[in-house]
Amino acid sequence: MESTKNMEKLLHYTWRHKIFPLEDLLTTDGKPVEIIDTGLYNRTDSGPDFFNAKVKIDGLLWVGNVEIHTKASDWYHHKHDNDKAYDNVILHVVENADTEVTTSAGKDVPTLVIPIAQSLKDNYAELLNSEKYPPCYKIIEDLPTLKVHAWLSALQTERLERKTRDIENKVKVMNGSWEDAYFATLARNHGYGVNSDAFEEWARIVPMSAVAHHRDNLFQIEAIFLGQAGLLEHVAPQYAKEYAYMQKKFTLTPMDASHWKYKTRPQNHPHVRIMQLARMYYEHRTGLRDLLECKTIAEVGKLYDFNGMKLTLFAINTVIPTMFAYGSHHAKDELCDRALDMLESLPAEDNNIVRMWQECGLKIKTAYDSQSLLQLKKEYCDKKECLRCRFGYEFLQGEYKNEFFK
Numbered sequence: 001m002e003s004t005k006n007m008e009k010l011l012h013y014t015w016r017h018k019i020f021p022l023e024d025l026l027t028t029d030g031k032p033v034e035i036i037d038t039g040l041y042n043r044t045d046s047g048p049d050f051f052n053a054k055v056k057i058d059g060l061l062w063v064g065n066v067e068i069h070t071k072a073s074d075w076y077h078h079k080h081d082n083d084k085a086y087d088n089v090i091l092h093v094v095e096n097a098d099t100e101v102t103t104s105a106g107k108d109v110p111t112l113v114i115p116i117a118q119s120l121k122d123n124y125a126e127l128l129n130s131e132k133y134p135p136c137y138k139i140i141e142d143l144p145t146l147k148v149h150a151w152l153s154a155l156q157t158e159r160l161e162r163k164t165r166d167i168e169n170k171v172k173v174m175n176g177s178w179e180d181a182y183f184a185t186l187a188r189n190h191g192y193g194v195n196s197d198a199f200e201e202w203a204r205i206v207p208m209s210a211v212a213h214h215r216d217n218l219f220q221i222e223a224i225f226l227g228q229a230g231l232l233e234h235v236a237p238q239y240a241k242e243y244a245y246m247q248k249k250f251t252l253t254p255m256d257a258s259h260w261k262y263k264t265r266p267q268n269h270p271h272v273r274i275m276q277l278a279r280m281y282y283e284h285r286t287g288l289r290d291l292l293e294c295k296t297i298a299e300v301g302k303l304y305d306f307n308g309m310k311l312t313l314f315a316i317n318t319v320i321p322t323m324f325a326y327g328s329h330h331a332k333d334e335l336c337d338r339a340l341d342m343l344e345s346l347p348a349e350d351n352n353i354v355r356m357w358q359e360c361g362l363k364i365k366t367a368y369d370s371q372s373l374l375q376l377k378k379e380y381c382d383k384k385e386c387l388r389c390r391f392g393y394e395f396l397q398g399e400y401k402n403e404f405f406k
Contacts, residue, residue, distance in 0.1 A: 007070045007095070007116070010124055012049060013387045013396075014116055015068055015093055016041055021115060028097050028111045031058040039066055047085050055091055057110055064090035072111055075101040123396045127386040133356055134381055136395040141361030143394060148362065151390040152372035156343075159375040163321040164328050171329075173204065180208055182288040182322050189317045190273045198259045198270065202229050210250040215282065220246065222278040226271060230257030234271040280304070291319060292326065292335065297342050312346050316367055343368045353377050 013019075015038055025033040039053030048065035055062050065088050069075060072094045080086040080101070087103045092111045101109050127135045134140070167181060174180035180203075187203035188196045206228050214220040220242060226232055227243030246252065260270045280286050285304055294300045300319050301311045320339045327335025346367035348354060354370045364370055379385065386392030 004070050004074075006124070006128065008068065009387055010116055010120065011068050011070060011093065011095055011114065012041070014114055014120070015050070015066070017393075019117070019120065019397075025112060025114075027057065028100070028113065031110065033057055033091070033110075033112055036061075048089055053090065057091070062090040064088045066091050066093060067109075068093045070094065071096045071098050072101060073099045075099075075109075120396060124386070127392060127395060128384055134360065134377075134391070135386070136389075136391050137360045139395050140357070140391065143391070147390065147394070152369055154390075155372040155375040156340075156368060158379065159371055160321065160324050160339075164325040167321060167325040168329060178326060179288050182291065183208065183286055185318055185322055186286060187277060189314065190277060191270075192264070192268055194261050194264055194268075195270055195273075198255075198261070199273070201259060202255055202274075205253070205255055207250055207252065210246075210252075211281070214246075218279065218282045221282050222275055224252070225274050225278045225281075228252060228254050229260070229270065229274055230254045231260065231271040231274065233257075234269075235275075288322070288326070292323060294319070295338065297345050300342070312349070312367065315342060315346060316349075316371060340368070343371065349374075 018035060018038065020035070025035070027033060034056040035053075036056065037052075037054040039050030042049055042051055049068045050066040052063065053066045055066075065086075067075070067080065067086060067089045069078075069092070072092065075081065075092065076099070080089075080103075082104050084104050087105055087107070089103065089109050092101055092109045093114055094111060095114065095116060097111050097113050100111065103109060167185060170181035170184050171178055174184065183206075184200050184203035188200040191197070191199040206225065211221060211224055214224070219239075222235075223239045223242035224246050226235055226239055227247060232240045232243060243252075247254075262269055266272070277286070284290070290303055291300075294303060297311065297315055300306075300315055304311075304314065306314050320343050323335050323342075324339035327333065327339065344366050348364045348366055348370040351370075353373060354364055357373050358364055362373075364373065376389070376391075380389045380392070386395070
């Protein structure tokens, strides 16, 4: 935990949240400092740590950037003294002022020492080194319901925004077709993780405009679907003959069959799932318009002939992200709201992650909650980003709030 990188992150956190000692702040040369605005946190790997900060030094207002290091000498180790990008730094914030620093123009940079409270260090060390999940388990049960809901809401927004970007990228790959992008999303989620990438690859090379000419013939749809997947050896010989005709007619190139994995239950084998997709397409149950017209989860279930857990997973992974992404992209707020309502109407998923949070005392009722917690684990807990987490914030300060800070 005492690594320079972690301590610098903690110093960033201390600055961002204004966790300052009770005594007056002074530069290393004795000038009083007043922090008006800590600035905009720079999350990239280049440039000063905080942009457009506002501080008063010896009564004079300065507006500019702030750079933070555990040791002041890191300024030179990182070669900031030769980098014009750091010439607008108005304050150098450190824990250990082992030297004074200058810009590439030879200008002295005021240095402010901010000690990190030992209680904060100890709490951060516990979060980083705990073998339990979640590491902040001690405080979860006592968190105010309003704070929990606010954080879960922010996490859900993050998750849906990420899924929206993924779907928009599919649209670009599909030459701007939301219809084809939806089919690719639908196909991907028929892979159940093991074959998800292969299903998406397959969906991208299925010529839907060509298939549409044979929409009234299930056998021909199946032949094209299976042939493009390179899986004709798993079905009756007449499919190969039909595909050969279609291949010549539409100049088709199948994918490499080695991309498919068969280490799944028989009912989940790729050719079985593709036959199911063919029937859904034949029965006009794969269209984006039909999806967008669904008002409730019950209507989704009727359209796709799903129920129970299958419906829940399908809605979470396909229906809701697509509806939200389409609504977001086309500024149709009613679709975004409907997607969120659907998520809140579904029961919470039952998995190890959800159960661990429940054991900590968190009340998890809907898929909205469980999906938020999956986002929390993936983007915060697994990456040890406790300093960016609102639960982590409560843990770090907790019972120590009045010990050192104002």
